[in-house]
Amino acid sequence: MARSGVRYEEVQKAIHQLLQRGETPGVQKIREVLGTGSFTTLSEHLRQWKIEREENRDAPPAQDLPEPLQALTQELWRQAQEAARQGLNHYREEAEQRVEEAQNSAQESRRLAEDAAQRESAMSDHLAKLQTRLDEKSTALAQSQAQLDASHTQLENATTKIARLEEQFAQLQKKSAAEATEYRDALDEQARQYDARLAQEEQRHETAEAKLMTLLDDARRERQEQEKQHAKRQAQLDKRAEGLEKSLQEQRAALAEEEKRHRETRWELNRLQDDAREMTVKLEQRDSLLAERENELTQIRERLGKAEERLSQASFPPFVY
Template sequence: MARSGIQYSDVQQAIDTLLARGDTPSVQRIREVLGTGSFTTISEHFRNWRIEREQNRDVPPPKGVPEVIVNVATELWREAQEAANQALVHYREDANRQVESAQQEAAEALQQTANAEQRESALAEHLRHTEQRLETLNRELAASQASERQWQQQAEQANQDAKRYQQLLTQSEHDVASLKERFTEELQQRQAAWEQRLAQEEQRNEAAEGKLMALLDTLRQERAQEEKALQKRLLQFEQRSDSLAKELQLKKDTLQHYQLDNSSLQQRIDELERNNISLKELHSSLQSELDKAHQALEQQHKTALQDENWQQQLWQRMEALQAQLTALPETLSSQEKEDNPPNE
């Protein structure tokens, strides 16, 4: 419901003013013309005006109006409608562009927000890794400091050991010098003794050289004899090798023959095994048939026993009937006698 204050006639006059100026009516422009009024009231009156205009669009002009005026008014009305439609299309395009721009800005804002969140997450992750790395470095620093103190202690201990070793080295050098002097003296003494022993050995060698030459001749003769014996043994070995090679070839031939025989025997064994399998299958089938025959024979035997019992019963009944037939004349005669007693 429209509120009191701005009336429909006021809105209609403002619309006529806008149309007379060639402007397209709108709620904002109507309010600018009126200078007051709420947008809700103006919007309701403006909607009613458009509904009324749509309803009166096809209403014929009143009678008595000159045709020229009617034509001019119709043409003006058509031009006004076209201008209004064009302005409306323009405003719609502007509105669509503004909506698209707003949507694009909203999408960009959302994208920027997502990017900011991603950057924040990445920074938080980087900060966490940095803190972890810092903690690791702190632990490594503490370990390095402890190791440094340990190495310093070891270095001090090494310096002390080096000083002690230096003292030992000095003492060792002094001992080596004294030992060197003693060794030189002993070497000179031993060299003199060796020279004396060498002269004695040379004299002994001259005496033993004759014996050595005789021994060499003896050894040469023995070697010649051993070489002859070795040649003889080599010849025997070659002969033995030839005979063994021939024997080996003979054994190879025999083995090949045995292998051929073995192959034929294996084939025969395979064939016998196949025959054995066939015989087993035949035996199984015959055994099955034999079992079936035994079952049938037992069934026939049972049937024969039943037939024999039935025959015995039949013979017994026939014998009873025969006895009755045999006794029948006597029975008949006795009955006749009873029926026909003798006359007194």
């Protein structure tokens, strides 16, 4: 069981050992080095060590080293500070050069802003023209849609009329078939009656055979005439149905042509809408670029103002002629 009461000096030595081994100090690793200590106590000592390290960051690292090594360490630390000061001077010179470059960049940004304003004006005119063309295409599309709706209405009326005619044709066919059946039944009945009468007449008198044959011939001619009339009516109905079918095909072809023109008009409208959206995206990108340029120009002006303020506050040696 781990004991409590580990001192800060013990934790500090364990941290130095971990640093010399190239390891990052942590509560678990410190506990492994010491072999004891609660996580709460070790965590508090580690936090205190980090605070002291932050406060003494600019001081040379304190380690248990021999005096020659400590002197060498201090000399190296001094040289590092001197190199840091020289680097700071270099950064100051570089900052002044960047201020000059920023001024040049500001002038270039102003020129770009003027060019962008001119391009914006031209783009606005072009966008207005595109909007006018879009309105014209929208009007043409509305007219085409109205014509298409009218064509659809005509097609629906024609379809209804054809359906009604087909129904009438079916009724006529049904009626004609019924009449034909009835007529054939009547002929069959009449033939049976004639045959019966013929049999009776043959039995009664052989001289009546000629008269009966005449009656049968008349009946056959009448039947043939009725069949011819029925065939004629059937041909008229077929011709009328063919004419209706041809008219329906013509109306369907006209509707297909109208739908083709409608698709072409819609395609042209979609293309113009895509052009308008692309133009809008380009304008938004240009506005974003102008905003970035304006922000950069504002930052450059602020840095210039701060640089001028520092220059005004700086003391210069007297000028000697």
